[in-house]
Amino acid sequence: MDILLVLTYLGICILVFKVFKVPLTKWTVPTAVFIGVILIGTLMLAMNYNHPASHAASRTFITTPIMPNVRGLVTEVPVSPNQPVTKGDVLFKIDPTPFQEVVNQKQAALDSARAMVDELNDTVNQLNAEIDRATASRDLAQEAFDSFSKVGTGGVSALQIENRRQLLSESEASLTAARAAHIRAKHQLESQNNNAIPQAQAELERARFDLDSTTVTAPADGYVTQLTLRRGMMAVPLPLRPVMVFVNKQENRLIANFRQNSLRRIADGSKAEVLFPSLPGKVFQAKVDYTMPVLAEGELQAQGKLISAQQLNTQGLVPVVIHITDEKFPADKLPLGINGQVAIYSEHLESLSIIRKVLFRMKSWKNFLYFDH
Numbered sequence: 001m002d003i004l005l006v007l008t009y010l011g012i013c014i015l016v017f018k019v020f021k022v023p024l025t026k027w028t029v030p031t032a033v034f035i036g037v038i039l040i041g042t043l044m045l046a047m048n049y050n051h052p053a054s055h056a057a058s059r060t061f062i063t064t065p066i067m068p069n070v071r072g073l074v075t076e077v078p079v080s081p082n083q084p085v086t087k088g089d090v091l092f093k094i095d096p097t098p099f100q101e102v103v104n105q106k107q108a109a110l111d112s113a114r115a116m117v118d119e120l121n122d123t124v125n126q127l128n129a130e131i132d133r134a135t136a137s138r139d140l141a142q143e144a145f146d147s148f149s150k151v152g153t154g155g156v157s158a159l160q161i162e163n164r165r166q167l168l169s170e171s172e173a174s175l176t177a178a179r180a181a182h183i184r185a186k187h188q189l190e191s192q193n194n195n196a197i198p199q200a201q202a203e204l205e206r207a208r209f210d211l212d213s214t215t216v217t218a219p220a221d222g223y224v225t226q227l228t229l230r231r232g233m234m235a236v237p238l239p240l241r242p243v244m245v246f247v248n249k250q251e252n253r254l255i256a257n258f259r260q261n262s263l264r265r266i267a268d269g270s271k272a273e274v275l276f277p278s279l280p281g282k283v284f285q286a287k288v289d290y291t292m293p294v295l296a297e298g299e300l301q302a303q304g305k306l307i308s309a310q311q312l313n314t315q316g317l318v319p320v321v322i323h324i325t326d327e328k329f330p331a332d333k334l335p336l337g338i339n340g341q342v343a344i345y346s347e348h349l350e351s352l353s354i355i356r357k358v359l360f361r362m363k364s365w366k367n368f369l370y371f372d373h
Contacts, residue, residue, distance in 0.1 A: 052262035
């Protein structure tokens with residue numbers, strides 16, 4: 001920027017000396033140089049402070065590493081590299097045969113547990129009937145024993161009374177055994193309903209989840225880039241080795257790094273302009289989305305060593321998120337990660353923004369000139 005201003009002022013000086021035929025003396029030349037230093041220095045300082053620019057900007061993007069939830073042999077890779085896909089589209093498939101077998105086993109275990117519940121229900125019903133029969137038998141034995149006891153030894157023998165007492169004791173024992181068996185059956189039924197069946201259902205759901213995981217789908221709208229996965233390869237969840245890199249659908253944003261001195265003149269919503277070396281001669285309209293509230297240079301983490309003064313003596317740049325609003329911006333023609341430059345225009349000394357805009361466009365046209373050597 002400063003070189004462009006100097007060259008511009010030099011051109012103006014040459015034009016003045018030529019047109020007005022000002023003689024080149026020891027007074028005129030130093031005066032022109034002194035005026036140029038003061039003028040260009042003042043303009044540069046005021047313009048840089050009120051309308052900051054950054055040469056360190058990039059179209060950042062977010063990627064999602066694609067890893068399977070299960071281990072298996074890749075049988076199909078229907079996705080094409082760098083072609084847009086929507087959320088839920090199939091990226092690749094894993095052989096589902098072993099996982100289907102597990103699902104079948106878990107389904108059979110669940111069916112068996114449910115059949116056991118039916119059997120226990122029948123057992124409980126049978127034991128209920130058994131309790132009713134034992135209760136009726138005990139009541140009859142009790143009535144007989146009471147009748148014989150009232151008659152006494154005058155009408156029946158002591159042996160008959162003892163027999164009735166024995167029958168009553170046996171009927172009470174049968175009733176007690178029936179009630180105990182009923183309680184055990186109910187406990188088994190409750191355990192089957194509350195433990196065995198939920199466990200079998202959980203294992204079946206896990207098996208079905210693993211089976212569904214053999215089809216890996218796109219987590220969001222975007223595309224897969226640099227696709228190297230092929231049929232017959234082994235995909236594993238551990239160790240963590242992604243088999244694909246999925247690029248999420250991006251908005252027209254980039255992150256630019258500014259000096260900390262410019263922070264007072266950078267506000268959310270401020271107008272901005274963007275240029276890219278790959279598109280010489282073009283400048284695109286943009287705006288400031290927000291300034292990131294933290295800098296990496298000040299990050300501290302719990303660790304087993306002290307913080308050194310050298311670690312704190314760093315001057316980081318301020319990341320600013322820029323949203324490109326120009327409808328003519330060819331987002332599809334520029335690769336993500338490409339470098340660019342950004343100029344932000346504040347509300348202070350707006351007249352100087354004209355100089356920044358002119359210099360910014362001259363900078364864009366200068367991108368036509370480069371040498372590879």
